[in-house]
Amino acid sequence: MYRLSNTVVGYLNLLTLLSSIPIIGGALWLARSSATCESALQTPLLAVGFIVLLVSLAGFIGACFNVACALWLYLFSMLVLIAALLCITVFGFAVTGGGNGDQIPGRVYREYHLSDYSAWLRRRISEDGNWRAARACVVGSRACAEVVRWTPIDYLQRDLTPIQVNLRSHLF
Structure with missing residues (x-):
């Protein structure tokens, strides 16, 4: 054995x-x-x-x-x-743990709020040195390049990722 x-x-x-x-x-x-x-x-x-x-x-x-x-x-x-x-x-x-997102009536995506997450994560995200690399990653990936050309109706009808929802909240 x-x-x-x-x-x-x-x-x-x-x-x-x-x-x-x-x-x-x-x-x-x-x-x-x-x-x-x-x-x-x-x-x-x-x-x-x-x-x-x-x-x-x-x-x-x-x-x-x-x-x-x-x-x-x-x-x-x-x-x-x-x-x-x-x-x-x-x-x-x-x-x-708390970042499940809120289902918005009439929308196919969830709305995410930073306040749903822990205080430690909120502090880490709000520090400019930590956020700079993440922001460069999102911008460099061109994940939102298509979203910029959408009309407001497209935002209501399409399934958005959390990053695209965040971009939508800054555009409108």
Whole structure:
């Protein structure tokens, strides 16, 4: 049984080790892009790729070569990663919990208000240094280029994304 479980752990870690290579490659590919949105993703992707690579390598070495120290490191790393993901998830729900948007009668879109979100998120968004990168990303993506040509009737009939609703509230 010991040999079977180590084999399974070894193969799973080999699979995750190999899957970390495209993650790192994708992050390096994003470095070539000059767009603000893509460059903002580069550092987190590199960090995730290298963390997955190192944890998988520890698990693979521990399972395949019976190195107990590497398996303990792998187990502790997985515990820390699971706890971190749980904390990030809870934090994300806590910060964005009230932002469901209000259904407007006669409209196909929802109206979103900054006051629905947590005070921490409102402060982060209102700080000019934090908002500058997000604003550059939205402008650079040309997500709203089509919306500028719409008539007021188009706004009533079309399904709008939250960014387009925000643009609509600034235009009218």
